[in-house]
Each structure stands twice: as structure tokens, then as C-alpha cells.
Amino acid sequence: xxxxxxxxxxxxxxxxxxxxxxxxxxxxxxxxxxxxxxxxxxxxxxxxxxxxxxxxxxxxxxxxxxxxxxxxxxxxxxxxxxxxxxxxxxxxxxxxxxxxxxxxxxxxxxxxxxxxxxxxxxxxxxxxxxxxxxxxxxxxxxxxxxxxxxxxxxxxxxxxxxxxxxxxxxxxxxxxxxxxxxxxxxxxxxxxxxxxxxxxxx
Amino acid sequence: xxxxxxxxxxxxxxxxxxxxxxxxxxxxxxxxxxxxxxxxxxxxxxxxxxxxxxxxxxxxxxxxxxxxxxxxxxxxxxxxxxxxxxxxxxxxxxxxxxxxxxxxxxxxxxxxxxxxxxxxxxxxxxxxxxxxxxxxxxxxxxxxxxxxxxxxxxxxxxxxxxxxxxxxxxxxxxxxxxxxxxxxxxxxxxxxxxxxxxxxxx
Numbered sequence: 001x002x003x004x005x006x007x008x009x010x011x012x013x014x015x016x017x018x019x020x021x022x023x024x025x026x027x028x029x030x031x032x033x034x035x036x037x038x039x040x041x042x043x044x045x046x047x048x049x050x051x052x053x054x055x056x057x058x059x060x061x062x063x064x065x066x067x068x069x070x071x072x073x074x075x076x077x078x079x080x081x082x083x084x085x086x087x088x089x090x091x092x093x094x095x096x097x098x099x100x101x102x103x104x105x106x107x108x109x110x111x112x113x114x115x116x117x118x119x120x121x122x123x124x125x126x127x128x129x130x131x132x133x134x135x136x137x138x139x140x141x142x143x144x145x146x147x148x149x150x151x152x153x154x155x156x157x158x159x160x161x162x163x164x165x166x167x168x169x170x171x172x173x174x175x176x177x178x179x180x181x182x183x184x185x186x187x188x189x190x191x192x193x194x195x196x197x198x199x200x201x202x
Numbered sequence: 203x204x205x206x207x208x209x210x211x212x213x214x215x216x217x218x219x220x221x222x223x224x225x226x227x228x229x230x231x232x233x234x235x236x237x238x239x240x241x242x243x244x245x246x247x248x249x250x251x252x253x254x255x256x257x258x259x260x261x262x263x264x265x266x267x268x269x270x271x272x273x274x275x276x277x278x279x280x281x282x283x284x285x286x287x288x289x290x291x292x293x294x295x296x297x298x299x300x301x302x303x304x305x306x307x308x309x310x311x312x313x314x315x316x317x318x319x320x321x322x323x324x325x326x327x328x329x330x331x332x333x334x335x336x337x338x339x340x341x342x343x344x345x346x347x348x349x350x351x352x353x354x355x356x357x358x359x360x361x362x363x364x365x366x367x368x369x370x371x372x373x374x375x376x377x378x379x380x381x382x383x384x385x386x387x388x389x390x391x392x393x394x395x396x397x398x399x400x401x402x403x404x
Contacts, residue, residue, distance in 0.1 A: 005266040005274075008294070011253035014246045017239060018231045029220045030253075031295055034266065035314050037219060038254045044216045045251040048235070051213035052243045055236055064207040064236065072207075092210070093233055112237050 008034070060134070062110040062127050064092050074099075080107050084141035086134060088160060090114055090148055098146070106144075109134055114147055114156040126156070128163070135167045142170040149176055149194075210236070262336070264312040264329050266294050276301075282309050286343030288336060290362060292316055292350055300348070308346075311336055316349055316358040328358070330365070337369045344372040351378055 008030060015026040033041035058065045058072035065072040074080060074095070085106025089095055090113060098104045111126040123129075134140070143164045147153040157173060164171045177195035178187050187195075210232060217228040235243035260267045260274035267274040276282060276297075287308025291297055292315060300306045313328040325331075336342070345366045349355040359375060366373045379397035380389050389397075 005257055005268050005294075007253045007257050007268045008266045010249055011257075014249035014253075017235075017242050017246050019234045020227055020230065025222055027295055027298075028222065031293055032221045033219075033250070033254060034257055035293075040219050041254045042251050044219050045247040045254070047212055047216035049244050049247040049251075051209045051216075051232075052235060052240045052247070055207055055209050055213075064210045066207050066209045091233055091237075092207075093229055 057110075060130075061108050062112060062130065063095055063108060075107055080105060081137075081139060083107075084139050085144060086140055086142070087144045087146050088131070089146045090153070090156075094146065104144075111147065111156065114150070114152040115159060116152055123159070128159075131160070132163065135164060135169060140169060142172060144172050144174065146174045259312075262332075263310050264314060264332065265297055265310060277309055282307060283339075283341060285309075286341050287346060288342055288344070289346045289348050290333070291348045292355070292358075296348065306346075313349065313358065316352070316354040317361060318354055325361070330361075333362070334365060337366060337371060342371060344374060346374050346376065348376045 011030045011034075012023065012026045015021055015029055016023065021029070055064050055066065056068045057063070058075055059069060060071050060075045063072050063074065083106040085104070086109060087098065087104055087106055088109045088111065089098070090111050092110055092112075095108050095110060098108075109127075109131055113121050113126060115121060115123070115126065135143070143160070145157045145160055147156050147160075161171045161173075175198065176191065177198065178184065178191060184192065213232045213236075214225065214228045217223055217231055218225065223231070257266050257268065258270045259265070260277055261271060262273050262277045265274050265276065285308040287306070288311060289300065289306055289308055290311045290313065291300070292313050294312055294314075297310050297312060300310075311329075311333055315323050315328060317323060317325070317328065337345070345362070347359045347362055349358050349362075363373045363375075377400065378393065379400065380386065380393060386394065
């Protein structure tokens with residue numbers, strides 16, 4: 001590849017650190033910004049830099065927060081704390097999804113991933129010492145494990161369940177089954193198996 | 203949407219100025235950078251900002267160049283200039299593609315788009331005054347119009363051809379037809395029609 005601008009090449013290669021952006025999309029984005037959105041692109045780069053340098057994790061639930069060393073809005077709501085419910089999720093996006101659904105009014109704990117020894121992600125990286133601290137809250141009644149239904153998610157769930165059982169906490173796992181609007185014919189076998197095994201009285 | 207971090211929301215919305223990046227991809231990119239690539243993300247944002255502020259256009263061919271007010275490498279090559287061939291393309295990516303193929307050894311002119319009155323892109327935006335200036339080069343023998351085979355591309359090609367004919371320059375259009383390795387059964391009707399109309403002696 002020979003381009004008349006080394007800077008453009010650098011730009012195209014820099015953009016590729018983003019997930020889902022390969023050489024073709026990166027070139028498309030670079031040319032678009034250079035040709036039509038220089039000012040907006042500069043503003044975007046400044047926002048990205050500022051956010052990456054300033055977003056921190058809530059010292060209690062590890063969700064993103066703008067104010068360092070201060071519990072986030074969700075953690076500091078007394079009603080939420082008094083509910084005695086703690087929902088454990090993999091990502092801040094999961095918190096957002098549950099909040100958008102309006103179906104949960106307790107507090108959260110964000111793992112930022114799942115156990116994955118091959119990637120060097122163990123109990124320490126997922127904040128288990130901090131989670132242990134949450135488990136010691138006398139108000140806490142039930143731990144809802146809402147990690148993904150994957151092999152790694154299941155391993156993570158078992159690890160957390162063991163921790164919670166040691167403290168005599170009630171532990172639950174979010175339901176699996178066919179989604180609302182889902183048809184059996186277009187649902188995979190594992191999900192169908194789960195939906196039969198975990199059938200409920202009707 | 204309620205998130206515990208306004209900065210994260212701002213980050214996700216900023217990323218969406220890039221073409222092909224909607225709310226879902228933007229959130230995925232934001233969480234990935236925040237969770238795993240903060241330093242690399244900051245470096246990327248600095249590269250993006252620097253490139254958008256410093257990449258300029260070659261004053262002769264309008265291709266990207268790092269040095270302001272100086273002809274780019276391709277334009278300043280005397281051999282290329284002496285070839286008497288000028289290839290007109292829509293984007294810097296097109297120059298790159300032709301250069302990678304090694305099939306053209308003349309100079310280029312980059313329009314940065316095609317005529318599109320509805321988007322406010324007219325002869326001025328495509329640099330036609332500068333192109334007119336290129337047409338006055340006494341060494342120039344042939345103008346090769348290599349804009350896309352679209353309705354807008356065709357309109358642009360006709361406009362340029364009229365300009366070149368006024369100066370008694372030879373004008374050509376890159377060949378259309380089925381691509382190498384292409385099968386007739388999987389080629390669209392317009393392309394097949396072109397490949398029959400522009401058949402060549404064999």
C-alpha cells in the first residue's frame with residue numbers, strides 16, 4: 001500500500017483498534033471524516049479522549065461513573081439498597097438494559113467480563129474481593145446472578161453462587177427460555193431444552 | 203436511556219458521527235475502550251485529531267498530502283507528468299486502489315465526490331476550476347475518466363468530458379464489464395448489457 005499521505009495511513013491504522021472496524025471500514029471512516037467532517041471529527045476525538053481519561057468505576061458496584069471515589073447514583077439510592085436485592089451482571093451495558101426495562105429496582109454489581117483464565121481474567125480482575133464486601137451488607141437478602149448463558153458465564157455464576165452460599169445468602173439465576181415473540185421453530189436446541197427443563201406451573 | 207455516567211453517554215453519541223456506526227456498535231466500542239483499551243483509545247483519539255487538523259490537499263491533484271501547499275509525490279514525479287495521462291477519480295481511496303494495482307503511471311485528479319446538487323455538491327466543490335487548470339498543461343494528451351458507474355458518476359463524467367473536449371483533449375472512460383473471475387449468471391443485467399455493447403474484437 002503506497003499512499004501519498006503517511007498521516008492518512010496512520011489514521012486508518014489507528015481507527016482499527018476499535019472492535020468491528022477492519023481496514024476497509026477504517027478507510028471509509030477516515031475518508032469520510034477528512035472529506036466532510038473535519039471539525040466534527042476533531043470534536044469526537046476530544047470527547048473520546050476526555051471520556052477515556054475521566055470515566056471511573058463506582059467504588060461499590062464497579063459501574064461507570066463520572067465522579068471519582070464516590071458511589072454512583074444507583075448505589076446511593078436508599079430505596080434500592082433497602083430492597084435487599086443485588087443483581088450481578090457482566091457489563092455496564094447489561095445494567096443499562098435492565099434499567100431500560102424497568103424490571104429491577106435493587107442494586108447492581110458489574111463484573112466487566114466473565115472468568116476466562118486463558119485471557120488472564122480471574123476473580124481479581126472481576127472484582128470478587130469487592131463483591132465479597134457487598135455480600136457482607138446486613139441488608140442484603142438475595143443475589144441475582146444475571147451473567148450471560150455461555151460456558152464462561154456459567155462457570156462465573158457457579159463461582160459467585162459458592163461465595164454467596166458461604167454467607168448463607170439466597171441465590172438465584174435469571175430465567176432462560178424462549179424470548180417473548182419467539183417461535184419454537186426458530187429457537188436453538190439448548191434454549192428449547194432449558195425451556196422444557198425449567199417449565200413452570202400454569 | 204438512563205446511565206449512571208453522562209460522560210459514557212456522550213462518548214457513545216460522539217462515536218456515532220462515523221459512517222456505519224449506529225448506537226449498538228458505538229456502545230460496544232465505548233465499553234471495549236473503557237474496559238480494556240483506555241491508553242490505546244487515548245492514543246487513537248490523538249492520532250485522529252492530529253490527522254484531521256494536518257492532512258491537506260495537494261494543490262494540483264487534490265489528493266491527500268502531509269505537506270501543505272506543496273505538490274504531492276505523485277504529482278511531482280516528472281515521469282508521471284510526462285506520460286501525458288490524467289486519471290480523474292472520485293476519492294483518494296480510488297487513487298490507492300489504482301496505485302496498488304500498478305496499472306496506471308500517469309497523474310491523478312481527485313474530485314472528492316460526484317456531482318450531487320441535492321447535497322450541495324456542484325462543480326466548485328469538486329474542484330473543477332483547478333481541473334480546468336490541469337487541462338491547460340501542454341504535456342497533457344489524454345483524460346481518463348475513472349469515476350464510478352453510477353447515475354451521479356455518469357453525470358459527472360459527461361460534465362468533465364465536455365470540459366476536456368472544449369480543449370481538444372482525448373477523453374476516455376474506464377471499461378465496464380464483468381470482472382475477472384466473474385460468472386455471467388451472477389452478474390447484474392446492466393453490467394451484462396454493457397459487456398455486450400462494449401464487446402471487443404478477439
